[in-house]
Structures are given as C-alpha cells and as structure tokens.
Amino acid sequence: MATTDNTLGITAQQAGLARCDHCGALHRLPGTENCRLCGARVQSRKHNSLQRTWAFLIVGLMAYIPANLYPIMLTKSFSGNTSDTILSGVVTLAQSGSVFVAIIIFVASVVIPVAKFVIIAGLALSLHFQWAMSEHTRHILHTITEFIGRWSMIDVFVVAVLAALIQLGAILTIEPGAGINAFALSVVFTMFSATSLDPRLIWDGVEHGE
Amino acid sequence: MKSNSSRKVSFDSLIACASCDWLHYRTMIERGSRASCSRCGHELYTRKPFSVDRTLAASLAGVVFLLLSLSLPFLSLSTGGISSSISILDAVGALWLSDMRWLGALSLALIALLPFVRLCLLIWVMFRLRYRLGILPSMRAAMRWAETLEPWAMAEIFMVGVVVSLVKIADLATLTVGPAFWALLGLVLTTSLISIFFCRDSVWQLLTTHSA
Numbered sequence: 405m406a407t408t409d410n411t412l413g414i415t416a417q418q419a420g421l422a423r424c425d426h427c428g429a430l431h432r433l434p435g436t437e438n439c440r441l442c443g444a445r446v447q448s449r450k451h452n453s454l455q456r457t458w459a460f461l462i463v464g465l466m467a468y469i470p471a472n473l474y475p476i477m478l479t480k481s482f483s484g485n486t487s488d489t490i491l492s493g494v495v496t497l498a499q500s501g502s503v504f505v506a507i508i509i510f511v512a513s514v515v516i517p518v519a520k521f522v523i524i525a526g527l528a529l530s531l532h533f534q535w536a537m538s539e540h541t542r543h544i545l546h547t548i549t550e551f552i553g554r555w556s557m558i559d560v561f562v563v564a565v566l567a568a569l570i571q572l573g574a575i576l577t578i579e580p581g582a583g584i585n586a587f588a589l590s591v592v593f594t595m596f597s598a599t600s601l602d603p604r605l606i607w608d609g610v611e612h613g614e
Numbered sequence: 615m616k617s618n619s620s621r622k623v624s625f626d627s628l629i630a631c632a633s634c635d636w637l638h639y640r641t642m643i644e645r646g647s648r649a650s651c652s653r654c655g656h657e658l659y660t661r662k663p664f665s666v667d668r669t670l671a672a673s674l675a676g677v678v679f680l681l682l683s684l685s686l687p688f689l690s691l692s693t694g695g696i697s698s699s700i701s702i703l704d705a706v707g708a709l710w711l712s713d714m715r716w717l718g719a720l721s722l723a724l725i726a727l728l729p730f731v732r733l734c735l736l737i738w739v740m741f742r743l744r745y746r747l748g749i750l751p752s753m754r755a756a757m758r759w760a761e762t763l764e765p766w767a768m769a770e771i772f773m774v775g776v777v778v779s780l781v782k783i784a785d786l787a788t789l790t791v792g793p794a795f796w797a798l799l800g801l802v803l804t805t806s807l808i809s810i811f812f813c814r815d816s817v818w819q820l821l822t823t824h825s826a
Contacts, residue, residue: 410638410639410641411636411637411638411639411652411653412628412637412638412639413637414636414637415630415634415635415636415637416628416630416635416636416637417635419637421625421628421630421637423630423632423635425632426754426757426758426761426818427754427757427818427821427822428629428630428632428815428818429625429822430625430628430629430630431625441754441821441822442754442755442757442758442818442821442822443751443754443755443758444758448635479786481786493782497781497782500785502781502782502784505777505778505781505782508774508778509778539634539654540654540655543633543634543654543655543656550765554765554768554771555771555774557724557768557771557772557775558771558774558775558778559775560717560720560721560775561721561725561768561771561772561774561775561776561779562775562778562779562782563717564705564709564717564718564720564721564775565689565705565775565776565779566779566782566783567709567712567714567717568700568704568705568706568708568709568718569689569691569698569700569705569708569779569789570691570783570786570787571708571712572693572696575693575694575696576693576786576787579712579714580714580717584717585716585717588717588720595765599765603633603634604633604634604635606634607633607634607635607636607653607654608635
C-alpha cells in the first residue's frame with residue numbers, strides 16, 4: 405500500500421500530455437486522436453463530461469418517476485388480482501414478516517437511486533460553481549456512485565425471475581408491469597451518467613483555486 | 615514553471631493517475647505490492663504474482679460455471695400439487711414468448727451474454743500471453759472491450775435477485791434452487807477471483823511494449 409513519492413508535481417495535462425484511458429500510454433497534446441499503442445480514442449478530459457452527465461442524469465430521473473407510479477409486478481390468481489409498485493412491494497414484504505428482504509429491496513430500489521441522483525447532481529453542481537468542498541470528499545463520492553449503481557438492478561431481476569417462472573394460467577400468473585421497464589431504464593441511464601463524469605475534473609479545480 | 619523538467623524524460627517512465635491526472639515516475643515496486651497516487655490515493659499499478667496464469671485459470675473456470683448455470687435446472691416451483699423446473703435459458707425463453715421481450719433480452723444480456731463475451735475475451739488474451747503466441751492488435755481491442763463490459767456483467771446481482779424472489783413468493787408457492795444456482799455462485803466467486811488476480815497495468819504493458 406506504499407504511495408509513491410516520485411511525483412512531478414504537475415498533472416499530465418499541465419505537462420502537455422494526455423493519458424490513454426485504457427492502456428495508460430501518454431501522448432503529446434494537441435494532435436493525438438487515437439492511442440498509438442492500443443488504438444483507443446485519447447482525451448485529456450472526457451469530452452463534454454458535465455453536459456453528458458446532466459443529460460443522462462435527467463433522463464434517469466425522468467424514468468424514475470413512472471418507475472414509482474406504475475406497478476412493477478401484476479399477480480393474477482384465483483383469489484384475485486393484485487398489482488405492486490416498488491414501494492407497495494416493500495410494504496407487502498415487510499408486513500409478511502420478511503423485514504430483512506424488504507430492507508434489501510428498499511435500499512436497492514429507493515435509497516441507492518435517490519442517493520445516486522443527489523450525489524451525481526451535487527458533484528456536477530459543485531464542479532460547475534466551484535463550490536468549496538474537499539477534493540477527497542468528492543473523490544470518495546465519485547467512487548461510491550460508480551460502485552453502487554449496478555445493485556439497483558435487483559428488483560428488475562426479481563420481476564424477471566417471477567414472471568418467467570410463475571406461469572400457471574388461472575391458478576397463479578405473475579406479469580411484469582410498465583413500471584419495471586421504466587425502472588430498468590432509469591438504472592441504465594444513471595450508470596451512464598456516473599461513467600460520464602470525469603473524476604479528473606474534481607482535481608482540476610485545485611489549480612484554479614491557487 | 616515545473617513543466618520543463620518533464621520534457622527530458624521518456625513517456626514510458628511516466629504514469630498519470632487515472633483518477634486525478636497527477637504525473638508520477640514509474641518505479642520498481644516489490645512483487646505483490648501496489649503503487650498508489652500520492653495526491654488522490656487511486657491505484658496506479660500493481661505487481662501481482664502469476665497474474666496471467668491465475669487470471670486465465672479463473673476465467674476458464676468461470677466459463678464452465680456460466681455454461682453449467684445456463685443449462686442445468688435453476689429453480690423448481692411447486693404449488694397445489696403442480697411442480698415445474700426451469701433453467702435460466704427456459705426462463706428467458708418464457709419471457710420472450712409471453713411478449714416480455716424487452717425484459718427477457720435485458721436479463722439475458724446482463725446475466726449470460728455480456729459475462730460470456732467478457733470471459734471469452736479474457737481467456738483469448740491471457741491464453742496468447744501465457745503461451746507466448748505473439749501480440750496481435752486485436753488483443754488490445756479485446757482487452758479494451760473486456761474492461762468496458764465489466765460493470766455490465768451482473769451475475770452477483772442476479773443471485774441476490776433470485777434469493778429475494780424465493781422469499782417474495784414463499785406465501786404463494788414453494789421454490790427450491792437447483793444445481794444451476796450453485797454453478798452461478800461458482801461464477802460469482804470466480805469473477806471476484808479474476809478481479810483479485812488481474813493486474814491491469816502489467817497486462818497492458820505486455821500488450822503494448824512489443825509493438826512500440
């Protein structure tokens with residue numbers, strides 16, 4: 405875990421260099437389009453990083469609204485039809501005694517998406533307006549958003565498994581509702597949003613302040 | 615001001631932090647240790663022992679587990695005297711046939727297709743590196759894709775989803791897990807082994823130095 409103390413005291417960009425995001429090779433700027441070693445596109449900073457982040461985030465947020473309003477799962481049985489939204493599904497689970505599983509679903513489908521919207525929007529705003537916030541805090545927040553987003557997919561898989569398996573005609577049939585499509589889209593777009601945010605922008609602010 | 619000093623050194627002796635762009639000189643580090651950025655703490659490079667051999671072994675095991683988990687019975691359902699047993703491919707097929715194509719295709723891609731492609735790319739690159747069959751330009755493209763696909767391979771999240779399904783349906787029907795469930799657990803474990811064994815910077819050094 406030793407940190408190397410052999411630093412040049414400047415960023416690659418300040419040295420007129422750009423790092424290939426894949427193989428790490430350094431290129432002289434400007435004039436380099438594709439990496440001479442691995443062929444990937446070389447960008448010193450992700451192109452239009454903040455705009456893309458906002459665009460994907462807003463689509464993700466828009467999809468999250470119908471995801472919560474429409475039912476995600478329809479249960480049809482001889483004892484009657486029921487439909488569950490994300491939140492009513494959590495409540496039903498908790499009432500039937502499966503509090504732990506209810507918490508898992510609540511965290512994956514509500515806490516993580518909302519936290520991601522707030523954190524990404526907060527990071528993007530703080531970069532845009534140069535808010536005073538420690539780079540290390542922002543660095544940690546950025547790392548968190550990249551790791552937690554995928555876990556929201558749990559509810560999508562639950563509906564897929566149940567809808568595929570429970571096809572017993574009039575006795576018991578489970579169908580996916582419109583809400584689950586919107587929810588899956590919301591997760592996918594916020595994942596794109598998180599990867600669009602270039603973490604190097606967080607540290608570029610340091611030089612501006614000096 | 616300081617930027618003049620960087621002109622004299624070769625690009626190959628420098629490395630920029632992927633997370634904050636801070637420039638460092640590459641130094642030899644001990645086998646099994648890692649170098650981190652002095653500014654943000656992000657990993658710069660590692661030297662993991664037998665990285666290529668171990669990544670290859672884990673990827674091969676992963677493909678076997680993946681194929682087993684797709685073909686063996688995954689879940690059995692019984693309610694009111696009726697019982698049925700399905701594999702993951704049956705489940706996706708059922709979604710497809712009953713007009714839930716979007717959900718079926720997305721699930722198939724995230725559980726099976728993308729992990730399978732990623733493992734095959736890793737196996738091909740690691741196999742050629744391990745047996746010194748020469749570096750091809752397409753190996754670098756393969757490595758780039760394997761890295762891009764990583765967050766989209768969601769076998770471990772699917773497993774949590776399956777366990778939640780078992781609980782959620784417990785009142786209506788009895789679900790039991792079949793051998794494919796345990797094969798999927800094997801895939802999840804080997805996937806995390808790959809991320810432990812894989813030495814990203816060393817592999818890129820191997821893939822790029824011979825042609826530069």
